[in-house]
Amino acid sequence: MKGIDFYIEKLKELDYRNMYNNDFILTWEKTRDELEAVFTVADTLRYMREQNISTRIFDSGLGISLFRDNSTRTRFSFASACNLLGLEVQDLEEGKSQIAHGETVRETANMISFMADVVGIRDDMYIGKGNKYIRNFSKYVRQGHEDGILEQIPTLVNLQCDIDHPTQTMADLLHLIHHFNGIDNLKGKKIAMTWAYSPSYGKPLSVPQGIIGLMTRMGMDVVLAHPKGYEIMSDIEGIASNNAKESGGTFTKTNSMEEAFKDADIVYPKSWAPYVAMEKRTELYGQGDMKGIDELEKQLLAQNKEHIDWQCTEELMNTTKNGKALYMHCLPADITDISCKSGEVAGSVFNRYRSPLYKQASYKPYIIASMILLSKIKDPAELFDKLSKNPTKRKWD
Amino acid sequence: MKGIDFYIEKLKELDYRNMYNNDFILTWEKTRDELEAVFTVADTLRYMREQNISTRIFDSGLGISLFRDNSTRTRFSFASACNLLGLEVQDLEEGKSQIAHGETVRETANMISFMADVVGIRDDMYIGKGNKYIRNFSKYVRQGHEDGILEQIPTLVNLQCDIDHPTQTMADLLHLIHHFNGIDNLKGKKIAMTWAYSPSYGKPLSVPQGIIGLMTRMGMDVVLAHPKGYEIMSDIEGIASNNAKESGGTFTKTNSMEEAFKDADIVYPKSWAPYVAMEKRTELYGQGDMKGIDELEKQLLAQNKEHIDWQCTEELMNTTKNGKALYMHCLPADITDISCKSGEVAGSVFNRYRSPLYKQASYKPYIIASMILLSKIKDPAELFDKLSKNPTKRKWD
Amino acid sequence: MKGIDFYIEKLKELDYRNMYNNDFILTWEKTRDELEAVFTVADTLRYMREQNISTRIFDSGLGISLFRDNSTRTRFSFASACNLLGLEVQDLEEGKSQIAHGETVRETANMISFMADVVGIRDDMYIGKGNKYIRNFSKYVRQGHEDGILEQIPTLVNLQCDIDHPTQTMADLLHLIHHFNGIDNLKGKKIAMTWAYSPSYGKPLSVPQGIIGLMTRMGMDVVLAHPKGYEIMSDIEGIASNNAKESGGTFTKTNSMEEAFKDADIVYPKSWAPYVAMEKRTELYGQGDMKGIDELEKQLLAQNKEHIDWQCTEELMNTTKNGKALYMHCLPADITDISCKSGEVAGSVFNRYRSPLYKQASYKPYIIASMILLSKIKDPAELFDKLSKNPTKRKWD
Incomplete structure (x- = not known):
């Protein structure tokens, strides 16, 4: 079995610096190295969980899920990913037939993101809408951060849109x-x-x-x-x-x-x-x-x-x-x-x-957690090194 | 008032080793010692909470509640128990009239359990169904663990079935x-x-x-x-x-x-x-x-x-x-x-x-937490000894 | 920018000792000093979040939200406030048209409060009802605490009633x-x-x-x-x-x-x-x-x-x-x-x-968190001093 050093070495070979503070919306917007970084971090998180090592990088914080239709699987995957990193999930259920426009998106984006470290959006039903909604949401929370409304920039994770389903x-x-x-x-x-x-x-x-x-x-x-x-x-x-x-x-x-x-x-x-x-x-x-x-x-x-x-x-x-x-x-x-x-x-x-x-x-929760982590942590190799050298147990045993 | 040593001594007298990694489905499947272990751990957890000592044995992890009908009381008891131990609750609400069969249960069981340390099921409406559902769920997550799909085996807690209501x-x-x-x-x-x-x-x-x-x-x-x-x-x-x-x-x-x-x-x-x-x-x-x-x-x-x-x-x-x-x-x-x-x-x-x-x-949350703890912790006496000797405050004061 | 010492000094000048173990229902029931304490603590919490300092004062515990109608904004503000302090939110959704009376309120209040450190109630639709409901709820959980049913007294926060909307x-x-x-x-x-x-x-x-x-x-x-x-x-x-x-x-x-x-x-x-x-x-x-x-x-x-x-x-x-x-x-x-x-x-x-x-x-989550904190912590100045001198990072970086 591969040990933690394997994953840390792998990460050091890859160039994924642009993922820091960035969203994950379409796979073809990412470089091959960036995709490999997602896989490597996902594998590392799974490995550490198997070793009963906590990977909480947040002491508090919210992960917001915003779904336009019910989805048990995606909801549980997102909730699992957030929990693995220390974020509490809050669900926002918008009506199915309600297509939000411009300023309404801006208002919603700011109002639910005061403590949001990540927002996962699933909006796959309307051609030409879902992907745009995610991008608008991202634009507005970045503006909210610049305006001093939000203390942090929530990372957007595309949980399925009309174009792609990257997780x-x-x-x-x-x-x-x-x-x-x-x-x-x-x-x-x-x-x-x-x-x-x-x-x-x-x-x-x-x-x-x-x-x-x-x-x-x-x-x-x-x-x-x-x-x-x-x-x-x-x-x-x-x-x-x-x-x-x-x-x-x-x-x-x-x-x-x-x-x-x-x-x-x-x-x-x-x-x-x-x-x-x-x-x-x-x-x-x-x-x-x-x-x-x-x-x-x-x-x-x-x-x-x-x-x-x-x-x-x-x-x-x-x-x-x-x-x-x-x-x-x-x-x-x-x-x-x-x-x-x-x-x-x-x-x-x-x-x-x-x-x-x-x-x-079963890989999906780890993939989502990896996408979040790569947006939040500048040097994941250093993180994993520290977490594994002085581990906190996930579960008392 | 009884001190922590009282509870620890009590636990040492009881044989409950079979509860480790096991479910709680019917009281008559448990030995008298096992029932007493549940009461003793429940009393200990309540005592420690009164003393403002944290009993979080999980740094992260999910407790899944799966109810076939609405239940405020049971839901809050389960949520309280999970929170007391450090688990975040995710609710899965299945339709009332939907009776799941065989492979569907297997799929649901695996899909919602990737990070689940405990699953509480309430399925009391249909004679001959609820208890079977819980047992099938348990069988399928154990199989999922063996197959490398789930990193951990979620403990099943019967929150009310057609046969018994052990909590x-x-x-x-x-x-x-x-x-x-x-x-x-x-x-x-x-x-x-x-x-x-x-x-x-x-x-x-x-x-x-x-x-x-x-x-x-x-x-x-x-x-x-x-x-x-x-x-x-x-x-x-x-x-x-x-x-x-x-x-x-x-x-x-x-x-x-x-x-x-x-x-x-x-x-x-x-x-x-x-x-x-x-x-x-x-x-x-x-x-x-x-x-x-x-x-x-x-x-x-x-x-x-x-x-x-x-x-x-x-x-x-x-x-x-x-x-x-x-x-x-x-x-x-x-x-x-x-x-x-x-x-x-x-x-x-x-x-x-x-x-x-x-x-x-008011005993119900502690009973549920006790059932979870006894399935997750091999030596609760040792746990309580360590938690009380080097206590983390539940609430800053 | 103001440093932590500024806020601590400010707090020391104010007399807000009556807020400890008390609810926040109407602003005109509070002294000018008490109002200023709420603002000062809110500013401190925001300052510390900006500095990436964790303000979790709870290791576990629940914040219950009880809304008579849907409210995305208030719900997210309350959830954010609870999360900031370390409480997990559980929502209780009562029917819109259901006006609870006397003993029913007493029962609900006790049944959902076993692990509740705070209960936020929004009940603004019926003149002469909402405020009374909050006060009854408060009375009953205090009685429940005296009777040994509840280990702690949940703080009531008025999230909007028929009279006032203090948050x-x-x-x-x-x-x-x-x-x-x-x-x-x-x-x-x-x-x-x-x-x-x-x-x-x-x-x-x-x-x-x-x-x-x-x-x-x-x-x-x-x-x-x-x-x-x-x-x-x-x-x-x-x-x-x-x-x-x-x-x-x-x-x-x-x-x-x-x-x-x-x-x-x-x-x-x-x-x-x-x-x-x-x-x-x-x-x-x-x-x-x-x-x-x-x-x-x-x-x-x-x-x-x-x-x-x-x-x-x-x-x-x-x-x-x-x-x-x-x-x-x-x-x-x-x-x-x-x-x-x-x-x-x-x-x-x-x-x-x-x-x-x-x-x-964006001030609302901090105002709510401040109201909770002032009810739970006897000496917030001391708290902030300790939290800032030996800070836990909110987010790993």
């Missing part, structure tokens, strides 16, 4: 790093990010977009597969292409699930709504046209039905590399014969991968 | 121990656990079942009284009979409230629903038959009305030992002329016992 | 003290507390009442302005008159917004409902007459409309002292063309004062 995809990637024994071993591995059938509607685009935007950084062969009509934001495809070029990997698209699965090392079959439909929905919400939304939902469910054959079956899994690709999902999945009649994945496939899937999810 | 009955018993000046003085005392009239419907069985299952351990003369048709789970009556035999007490049943009250040292008059009705209701919920549930409710309220004379009146209280039996209730009570027109207890009786009733309730 | 007005006043460079400079300053038009209904009276009850303590010229029919509680006007006499200031009333603004140093234009209407509403709620409440609402909105000219415009602002009065508001404001078509204040006026308005709001 999910970074946890996914850390899972891959451990699964394949090192980040360098990911080079040349084929990952299939494919659409899959779901009996439900309107799942966000942030996961497929985030996955192709991140995995192409690692020199992987990234394939995006979906039926015609299920296009994602084209900007992100452009980013993925550029990433692939720079990292020595590839980014390809196909309308065949079979093609994507063929010889894949990793498969990530997951439903999402077409980008144009999400845009349309955002428009309808803006107009308060609930009848239009109902009709759109019916249309989309019918459209989904046309592609009911897009399921991750045993047959498809058999066509992957040695029939043993790593199956991934951000959870919860639509599992055939378990959570629905027909869904994204066959029950037998899902059950076989349950343990690695939960392990995948 | 309530243990608090009740600790109240009795203090009231009668010692656990040994309970031998031979008569306690009447009796049904009482309520204008409301569907109160759980866990309190009467828990009381007869626990008090029979203490060599008490336990009487269970209810109108015909208000039977509880027969298994628990069997357990109570066996307990009584072993402890040198008695367990008897009657359909007369008068007989139960006669010369009683303690009375516990409280409404509950018939076991068969609760079984029926669970079935109807399973079928989503809301009309059937409405009809069942009407039936049960009418059935209750037939026994409106089952009230804890001054006349009945006069028939108890010297007219001065200790009146108990788990709160909130249906109080005649105070919270309803006719209810479980006369206003004058209830008011006379208000202070002891609140004292009774 | 708001004290934050407002601290803002003025800083704005005008010292409490003594407030003498002779003219402050206009005036009604303003709002398209919404039923805003509480506690702010205007609290402002005239507090600012008249400072030797200011306090003017209360509103249209006929928008009278506040006459008792409070009496208190304001007496205060003015004692402090060497004035308290005058007018039905002209223009008169109030003329040469004012500070303006506080804000909507509220007529006292008699609020009394009527309380009555209707008591009778469960929802139809009557709907009718009353329509009436009141029509009555508001008659005074749509009561708006804080640029023209009116120009008539204030040098055209530069400090504009204040407790937020959120009804801002013309921003949050509504016509409201309390012109968009251009509001926008010009955004930064000072947010600064004004």
Whole structure:
């Protein structure tokens, strides 16, 4: 097992000084070194927790979660991350259909941030809104700090927006790093990010977009597969292409699930709504046209039905590399014969991968804590050195 | 007043090593020594708080509360217990009518437990479900720990299930121990656990079942009284009979409230629903038959009305030992002329016992904290010795 | 910048010994020295936070918030204050329309206070109820402490009642003290507390009442302005008159917004409902007459409309002292063309004062923390001396 010195040495090799006092909003805004710093700090925090060493860097302070819809998993991951560092969580639940504008955002941002060291925002429902909201929030709290309203600048962590889902995809990637024994071993591995059938509607685009935007950084062969009509934001495809070029990997698209699965090392079959439909929905919400939304939902469910054959079956899994690709999902999945009649994945496939899937999810609290820590602590290597040399026990024993 | 040494010596006499890393689900699964360990640790924690000595054994960590229905009292007791030990509470509110199955439980259990040191579950509404849910939850988090998903095993504390309500009955018993000046003085005392009239419907069985299952351990003369048709789970009556035999007490049943009250040292008059009705209701919920549930409710309220004379009146209280039996209730009570027109207890009786009733309730946070501590700390005697010799103040003064 | 010694010396000059173990319910129940102690401690806490010095005086403990209606701002201020001192917040949300009586209050008060060091109550909706509720709550927890039910006496902090809003007005006043460079400079300053038009209904009276009850303590010229029919509680006007006499200031009333603004140093234009209407509403709620409440609402909105000219415009602002009065508001404001078509204040006026308005709001967490601290710590001067000489960092750096 790796000791604390391993992690400290690793950190010293990386240049991540720009993360200090900065937000984490999109993975493609970060350098490769910065991404590796997130993984290294996450691993260190997990290691120290296993060793019963406290990693509280705050004696008091608040972590604010601001969700536009309910989310048990993300909420618990964020709460766990905050608690690990010594922050108490306060939840702000804004109405689902309420899209805040300009000055209202400025007021909310200041009013809830008096003692906030971090604000985690999940706003994934409206195309063109969520990411903007996070950036505005960040701008306004920085201004609040300059104006002497806030004693500290709260770090913004994107807990899922309309564009990216960095805490999910970074946890996914850390899972891959451990699964394949090192980040360098990911080079040349084929990952299939494919659409899959779901009996439900309107799942966000942030996961497929985030996955192709991140995995192409690692020199992987990234394939995006979906039926015609299920296009994602084209900007992100452009980013993925550029990433692939720079990292020595590839980014390809196909309308065949079979093609994507063929010889894949990793498969990530997951439903999402077409980008144009999400845009349309955002428009309808803006107009308060609930009848239009109902009709759109019916249309989309019918459209989904046309592609009911897009399921991750045993047959498809058999066509992957040695029939043993790593199956991934951000959870919860639509599992055939378990959570629905027909869904994204066959029950037998899902059950076989349950343990690695939960392990995948278990990285998220550490990833979030790492993002916070790197924004708050100038020299994490020094921090870990001190914390481990004169450790406080997390739990009395 | 007893000092810390008293408690430490007491602990050293008891064998409770099996509580370490274990759950607290049913009182009759615990040995007499283990029950006494819970009381001793609870008293110690209360003593130390009175002395302004911090009993934080966690520097960080989460306590998860998972309630199937709203409960202010239990929620605050659990939150108080967690806070006393240094854990931050996160509430997970599942829908009332949603009965989770197999793999869903496994997923939830793992997803919310990444940093959970304790999970308190209250699931008392469906016969045959609540206790099973707790046990499944426990099984799945242990598996999650083995699989490297969870860094720690969260302790499960039963905050009320369809079978038992151990945090309530243990608090009740600790109240009795203090009231009668010692656990040994309970031998031979008569306690009447009796049904009482309520204008409301569907109160759980866990309190009467828990009381007869626990008090029979203490060599008490336990009487269970209810109108015909208000039977509880027969298994628990069997357990109570066996307990009584072993402890040198008695367990008897009657359909007369008068007989139960006669010369009683303690009375516990409280409404509950018939076991068969609760079984029926669970079935109807399973079928989503809301009309059937409405009809069942009407039936049960009418059935209750037939026994409106089952009230804890001054006349009945006069028939108890010297007219001065200790009146108990788990709160909130249906109080005649105070919270309803006719209810479980006369206003004058209830008011006379208000202070002891609140004292009774005040043991619950300490009982819960004790259950957690005994699962987390291998040698509590050593812990208390160290905490008291080099005390951290809970509150600066 | 002022150092810690400045604050410690200031505290030593003040007599606030009666605040120890006491509640904060109405500002006019406190002496001038006691008010100054609150400001001094608030400033000290803010200073220490800026210096990254931890002010946790609790190692564990709960702060309970009890709100009768949703309030993001007050909730976050209270949570921030508790967190700053080391208390974990637990929220109790009682139903809006549920008015608790006598023994029910006693039971709730005890049941949620087992580990409560402070209880913050906001109950502003029903005339004649909110303040009484807070006082009853206080009485019952003190009794609970005497009876051995509660290990500690929770301090009651009035987070807004039907009579006063002390945490708001004290934050407002601290803002003025800083704005005008010292409490003594407030003498002779003219402050206009005036009604303003709002398209919404039923805003509480506690702010205007609290402002005239507090600012008249400072030797200011306090003017209360509103249209006929928008009278506040006459008792409070009496208190304001007496205060003015004692402090060497004035308290005058007018039905002209223009008169109030003329040469004012500070303006506080804000909507509220007529006292008699609020009394009527309380009555209707008591009778469960929802139809009557709907009718009353329509009436009141029509009555508001008659005074749509009561708006804080640029023209009116120009008539204030040098055209530069400090504009204040407790937020959120009804801002013309921003949050509504016509409201309390012109968009251009509001926008010009955004930064000072947010600064004004930012004092509230410190004011609340100060009220708690003064009730819990016998010698705050000694506390601050010790905390600053041997500081614990709030955040690792």
